[in-house]
Amino acid sequence: MKKIITLVVFAFLIVNCTNEPLSTDIQTEAKQSNSSTSATAKGTYSECDPISINIMAGQFTNAGKILVENDATNLYVTYSALTNWYFSELHLFVGPYANVPIKNGNPIPGQFPYNKSFNPLIQSYTFTIPLSSIILDDNRCLFIAAHSSMKNIVNGNVVRTETGWAGDIKFPGKNWATYFKYCLRNCETPPPVTNCDTAYMFGNNTFIGLEISEKWGWATYYDNVADGTYNYNLYAGAGQNNINNGYLAGTVTIVIQGSSVKVTINATHPGTVFTETHVYLSDDRPATAAPGLYGNQHTLNNSTTDSYDLTYSGDGSFWIIIHAAVCTTD
Incomplete structure (x- = not known):
């Protein structure tokens, strides 16, 4: 009888080692996130529709969106993951390109001024940044570098762990990190989507x-x-x-x-x-x-x-x- 029990336990361990298992905390958070809205609604923080930029995981997979908007006081940057994708870390820079922490042309996310770690994992998070703390150019524009550490979770297992970046402008270094430009808006009525x-x-x-x-x-x-x-x-x-x-x-x-x-x-x-x-x-x-x-x-x-x-x-x-x-x- 003891031999049978030992063989059953051993077989169970082999089957469950094929994918990285979720912790109990992550499973709980995944259920909570699926029951709530994972994207910023139109005009959540302002009268303007958010600017939407895709988050690319591992350079080639669309895994979510960065939604950006502002009112007269704050800049709002929302990370929103697609179904089965979750955030474990976020790193955000906003301001002039000259101030982005860079080494050999590559950004250094760990030195970005706004960051957050999550355990349990989440699917949506918004950074609220006072405009008074952001250096703008003469046209009231700034650059945004939005980095994330992401996990793709299917049937309770982590099947992929990737780095995420958003934007169409590539940093000059050898890696594929990207960023984008945003100009402050003053909307009385929502503009068309950009x-x-x-x-x-x-x-x-x-x-x-x-x-x-x-x-x-x-x-x-x-x-x-x-x-x-x-x-x-x-x-x-x-x-x-x-x-x-x-x-x-x-x-x-x-x-x-x-x-x-x-x-x-x-x-x-x-x-x-x-x-x-x-x-x-x-x-x-x-x-x-x-x-x-x-x-x-x-x-x-x-x-x-x-x-x-x-x-x-x-x-x-x-x-x-x-x-x-x-x-x-x-």
């Missing part, structure tokens, strides 16, 4: 085909190109390099004259503006898809046009990538 996306000029090579990234995006190679004017489309949100998954955000005009290359980027989609642009131009094949490493960058304040005057060897053959961070108000 969505921010990554946009690329359509080209004759994909990042995947060039084996420089698993994400979507295009590069264009010119071979013995003649002097002249060339026009291209700029697509936003075109996942899997399928333009039907996104929308036409604008156009790109490239004027080639000898070794001079002038690039003009225009937003043509109604309500679309640029917050940042990047251009890669080189005789050499691109080795990275990270926009922050392209070598040419402009930070913009919701502009509808931008331009670059660049040069290359002038032999008629070169590579070019055009990237833009776009926000569209529908």
Whole structure:
């Protein structure tokens, strides 16, 4: 009888070691979170609809949203996880980019001024930050770096543990951390919803085909190109390099004259503006898809046009990538 009991217990332990088990506290919190609202409702803290930015877990999985709004006194930043995703830690920076704790181009979340740890885990949390404590630029704008430690819980087991970041602007370091820009609003009536996306000029090579990234995006190679004017489309949100998954955000005009290359980027989609642009131009094949490493960058304040005057060897053959961070108000 003792041998039978020992074998049963041993088998139970083997079965239950295939996934990381939840603690009793986390199970309790998971039940509580599922019975409550996990997203900030429209105008929870102000007359403005929240700005919504996706939280990407492990770079490629949409695991939640960052919702941002303000009133006359405070900035409100809400972390909201999707079903089966939970937060164990949050780290938040708001203010000028120059003040972000950074080492070798990578942000240091542990040194962000606003942070929170959770045990039990949670699915939603709001930081309330007095505007008087935030350094704003002349346009009453700031940058937000929102980091999170997340767990994917299915049937009571932790099946994934990931780092989460929100935003379309990549930090210049080697990791994939991102951030975004927010400008204070004064709303008497709720404005339309604003969505921010990554946009690329359509080209004759994909990042995947060039084996420089698993994400979507295009590069264009010119071979013995003649002097002249060339026009291209700029697509936003075109996942899997399928333009039907996104929308036409604008156009790109490239004027080639000898070794001079002038690039003009225009937003043509109604309500679309640029917050940042990047251009890669080189005789050499691109080795990275990270926009922050392209070598040419402009930070913009919701502009509808931008331009670059660049040069290359002038032999008629070169590579070019055009990237833009776009926000569209529908």
